[in-house]
Amino acid sequence: MSVTPSSEYVVPKLKSEVMISMLSKGLRISGRRVDEFRPISIVKDYIPNADGSAFVKLGGTQVLVGVKLEVGSPFPDTPNEGNLMINAEFVPTASPVFEPGPPDENAIELARVIDRGIREAKAINLSKLVIIPGRKVWNIWVDIYVLDHDGNLIDASSIGTLAALMTAKLPKVEVREGGEVIIDKNVRTEPLPLNKAVVTVTVCKVGNYLIVDPDLEESALSDVKVTVAVSEDGLITGIQKSGQGYLSEDDVLVIMNMALTKGKEIINTVKNLLTS
Amino acid sequence: MGKGGVKLIEGNLRHDGRKFDELRSISMTVGVLKNSNGSAIVEYGKTKVLAAVYGPREPPSKYVLLPNRAVIRCRYHMAPFSTHERKNPAPSRREIELSKVIREALEPVVMSELYPRTSIDIFIEVINADGGTRTASITAASLALADAGIPMRDLVASVAVGKVDGVLVLDIDEVEDMYGEADMPVAMAPTLRWITMLQLNGVLTRDEFIQALNLAKKGIEIIYNMQKEVLKKKYLSIKVEE
Amino acid sequence: MSSSLYVQNRELVTPGQLLCEGKVSVSTPTTVYCIDTKCYSAVVGLADIEGDKIGVIPLEGFYYPKVGDVVIGIVTSVGLTSWEVDIRALHPAVLYASDFLNRPLNPGRETLSDYLDIGDVVLAKVENVGRGRAITLSVKGKGFGKVCKGSLVEISSAKVPRVIGKKGSMLQLLTSECKCEIIVAQNGRILIDNCPNKDFEEIAILAIKKIEREAHISGLTDRVKEFIIKEKVRRGLFVG
Numbered sequence: 001m002s003v004t005p006s007s008e009y010v011v012p013k014l015k016s017e018v019m020i021s022m023l024s025k026g027l028r029i030s031g032r033r034v035d036e037f038r039p040i041s042i043v044k045d046y047i048p049n050a051d052g053s054a055f056v057k058l059g060g061t062q063v064l065v066g067v068k069l070e071v072g073s074p075f076p077d078t079p080n081e082g083n084l085m086i087n088a089e090f091v092p093t094a095s096p097v098f099e100p101g102p103p104d105e106n107a108i109e110l111a112r113v114i115d116r117g118i119r120e121a122k123a124i125n126l127s128k129l130v131i132i133p134g135r136k137v138w139n140i141w142v143d144i145y146v147l148d149h150d151g152n153l154i155d156a157s158s159i160g161t162l163a164a165l166m167t168a169k170l171p172k173v174e175v176r177e178g179g180e181v182i183i184d185k186n187v188r189t190e191p192l193p194l195n196k197a198v199v200t201v202t203v204c205k206v207g208n209y210l211i212v213d214p215d216l217e218e219s220a221l222s223d224v225k226v227t228v229a230v231s232e233d234g235l236i237t238g239i240q241k242s243g244q245g246y247l248s249e250d251d252v253l254v255i256m257n258m259a260l261t262k263g264k265e266i267i268n269t270v271k272n273l274l275t276s
Numbered sequence: 277m278g279k280g281g282v283k284l285i286e287g288n289l290r291h292d293g294r295k296f297d298e299l300r301s302i303s304m305t306v307g308v309l310k311n312s313n314g315s316a317i318v319e320y321g322k323t324k325v326l327a328a329v330y331g332p333r334e335p336p337s338k339y340v341l342l343p344n345r346a347v348i349r350c351r352y353h354m355a356p357f358s359t360h361e362r363k364n365p366a367p368s369r370r371e372i373e374l375s376k377v378i379r380e381a382l383e384p385v386v387m388s389e390l391y392p393r394t395s396i397d398i399f400i401e402v403i404n405a406d407g408g409t410r411t412a413s414i415t416a417a418s419l420a421l422a423d424a425g426i427p428m429r430d431l432v433a434s435v436a437v438g439k440v441d442g443v444l445v446l447d448i449d450e451v452e453d454m455y456g457e458a459d460m461p462v463a464m465a466p467t468l469r470w471i472t473m474l475q476l477n478g479v480l481t482r483d484e485f486i487q488a489l490n491l492a493k494k495g496i497e498i499i500y501n502m503q504k505e506v507l508k509k510k511y512l513s514i515k516v517e518e
Numbered sequence: 519m520s521s522s523l524y525v526q527n528r529e530l531v532t533p534g535q536l537l538c539e540g541k542v543s544v545s546t547p548t549t550v551y552c553i554d555t556k557c558y559s560a561v562v563g564l565a566d567i568e569g570d571k572i573g574v575i576p577l578e579g580f581y582y583p584k585v586g587d588v589v590i591g592i593v594t595s596v597g598l599t600s601w602e603v604d605i606r607a608l609h610p611a612v613l614y615a616s617d618f619l620n621r622p623l624n625p626g627r628e629t630l631s632d633y634l635d636i637g638d639v640v641l642a643k644v645e646n647v648g649r650g651r652a653i654t655l656s657v658k659g660k661g662f663g664k665v666c667k668g669s670l671v672e673i674s675s676a677k678v679p680r681v682i683g684k685k686g687s688m689l690q691l692l693t694s695e696c697k698c699e700i701i702v703a704q705n706g707r708i709l710i711d712n713c714p715n716k717d718f719e720e721i722a723i724l725a726i727k728k729i730e731r732e733a734h735i736s737g738l739t740d741r742v743k744e745f746i747i748k749e750k751v752r753r754g755l756f757v758g
Contacts, residue, residue: 430534
């Protein structure tokens, strides 16, 4: 059952009034413009035991994404496709309000939104992940570990997911007589078959102003946000409105435009960071 | 040809004979349960959903209470017999996400600040699932809240627009959802023109998105009018005994 | 003062329906809300327009206690110094022993259940409605306290005004025609007592239920009078 949450972070009125009056001039107290993301840093291959990984910082938000590749059976309705499973954990280290336990509705929503954005875009060519048709395929497990919460966990997680998937490499696999599959994790072959890059761009509404990549305080002031999954070829591959507030149609159209523009930029930034 | 080789569009009609901008046959009834404060059953084609509202009332756990408003507790659940293959009654990740999405679709309209330290509980059971369960659920929950007399700024009406075989269509059913390219559920408070739920599962270009939103608005207006009628009908149909 | 009205008096309205625009005063702030100069209904109800005052009388709803309301409650729990009483409100109400006994309780010699036990019915006044805190009741005053006999009828508290009627006219009709003592509490509970016989009591109950069903249709007082007369004739009671 979903229950109205209590405010996790209360912004003092004296601060919130300043924030909103600055927004009327298109500025945030951090100095960022309304359509500006915080600085992004990515460390790839951060986790030696993972098959792909990335440690992302988006401003103060820190997210670790690990990719594990395992051999498994395909799902009955997709016998010639590998599988993608995305899970997210809001680790208690990340915030005073995160309690240990199974993923709550926010963590589940985050994982599912990122999953849908990637899956619907067919960002990964799952049919190229077959080892023995109908019997053995590659399962891609993406685990998103939120370590520190300073707002916009979902975009940070999607950047991490993209980076981890782009840098993961399939282990050498050998199919022996009798159908036995042997994996050698010490030998890496090719990267995952990615068709295109996808990221999410989150825009929230503070007062009457739409701002991209909200930090923790801005999120606390906002009662509605929209996360848009965008592919590098300019398609909308997912949308999720969340929060107890509402949007006007005009808001929604502006948000789509912002997301498509910023999405491409962020994807380029990620690619550049990974090749440097 | 949609994925899976199912032909979803034939000329100007969909696989079930509907036009592109045609809703399924929709029926709504309120006040169907005796014990809850408000209730409604809504059917979009073969999708059948029951919503019940209890409250404002004291919740079993004081821990969830808020000092300045009522909390809204919302549960979206699919009955095990509602789907083709029996669904495990334990809450799935999808049901957890949809419970949140549906609650957030109704939060902006419920005047919860009038009832501090109480709980308004919305229970939704999907009795039969054939696509559009969350949209029928929001429509039903809205009716149940009005039936319970809980003050709201507006009713919320909801419908999903899909893209099948490249064509944008209104109120997709399960087949169109499974084999189509996009599924975009939308909920609005129509008089106030507030969008309270918006999701996309699939791929759309920016222009397709704008068209889809306009198509959704058309469907929402029709559903909203039906909601108003069914709420009034409860009183207008009471015949004065001669 | 310029204002436009979009509904007629007694029109059935739904949540979100635009009632009026311009300078008006709202007579029912929990069922009408305004954004800028536009006012909308928040519930399913009847528009109530009197001069430049606009309100909506809800047709559904729960009881929201106000200080001074007369309520009929049912004891649900017995504590050491107070009882918990259900008055069909959002929270249970509390009745303190000191109020009931008009003196402090002597815990050595008496327990509260000696006076009121679970299931007992009380007629009380709402003394205090603390924001979010428990509602306190008082039974001080003539006629208040434990109710030992009579029949209890429950209706939707939203319909109570109709059972009482304009200036008490409906209630007056019921008491004189059915010859019973009828106490209508604000929380939708009605006590019927001292009827000449069982038939009269039944007619009173049926009439009250009819009012609840047809609360939104005009001409109710006349219809109820006709109904009572017909029932009396049907049962062979003389009209008089």
